[in-house]
Amino acid sequence: MDTRLLLISNSTNAGEEYLAYPMGEIGKFLRGVKAVRFIPYAAVTFSYDEYEAKVQRRFDGLGIRVESLHRFTDPKGAVQSAEALVVGGGNTWCLLRKMQEFGLLPVVRARVAAGMPYVGWSAGSNVACPTIKTTNDMPIVEPSGFEAFGLVPFQINPHYLDANPAGHAGETREDRIREFMVENPSVWVVGLREGTMLRKEGSDLQLIGGRAARIFRQGEPPREVNPGDDLKFLF
Template sequence: MTINALMLSASREGNTPYLQHALPLIAPLTQRAKKWVFIPYAGVSLSYDDYLHRVAEALTPLTLDLRSIHNYDDAKTAIRDAEGIIVGGGNTFMLLSKLYQYDLLGLIRESVLEGKPYIGWSAGANITGQSIRTTNDMPIIAPPAFEALGLLPFQINPHYINQVQSGHNGETRAQRLKEFTCVDPAMPVIGIQEGSALWRQDNKLTLLGDKEAYLFCGAQQEMPIPPGSDLSHMLTPQK
């Protein structure tokens, strides 16, 4: 395998401009790959053209040839012709539904396994796990299945935060993820905070950024993962 995949928690960190914080993290994946296809399917409340413009403008310093998959007559050709794949955030259920509709999951996975770099944030990061069962999004549409790309042998929870709002009686993110581990105690979940990312390079997995991530698995609940940690052991499927 020659996987080179970057899973960003979010498109923004705090009040920074769109994708600005991510540019230093994205840059290493663009050293050789210059022709990229953008997948905007997670965007629901804005047009695909507007989404492409927003991303292209933010990535201008990297001088990429970025085209959206919706501008191709054949989506599979877009994936095959590109040197890299970028998947934007939005609604994870809509994104996965479209990938199933156009029969792209297998092709994207195969392309990444063969060395085509992959960059995704939010929903685009969520689909790199085993399934989308730990997304934060509302199921506004029902995909044929929850199974995702499986580039990682565990689950991701982007935008992780466990802030308790005074006067709010809903469950925290940690409580929601505990519900998942009660149902599937053998499947790990890594919650990544905004501003951080997971970077998989073949059999090496690293937590990027200056914020902790958190591990949920069985009896292990919200176990801190220090910034910069080598998480390569997480690439071995749990038994």
């Protein structure tokens, strides 16, 4: 099926305006779309209203209306009738739990399988994966399970980071992903560095941005892939 996905590592690069770096790609990806339905449930320390307004300000530049699901009495119906879906970042656990409560997982899967464009960043990219087992977020609420949309067969680790701050002894991101692989040996993990994204159009998968992605699978050395490289092995 010709699913269309734009899975972005992070909303904003350090020192830049909100959603500045991915906006050109979002515009190209959503060409012809008049309104998107927006899932705001990853917001924790600010309101869904504020989140919608913040995203709308950026999407104004594309001439696209942003309609947040929290304004609908029937969020499932809002997904059912969406032209395109945008899932914002924040806390992955809060996002998944709310989507479970509203029963959104099956309807999002069905609509994406039928061709509805999906844009996610950070937590919104995490939930496009089979599970949220490669999130960086603190598990501040308990969802009913770790299964997510499964729009791609691999896991994304957004905000992928090569090193710890100097002098910090905690696990590096690579340490954590190595642990993931031991427990989940058949699953590919894409360490998606900030400033980059994956775009899937049908069977074509592209890395976009100015940096390589680091790809992991149990039993293989990590590999760096660059924009333009063939990523079909991930399917």
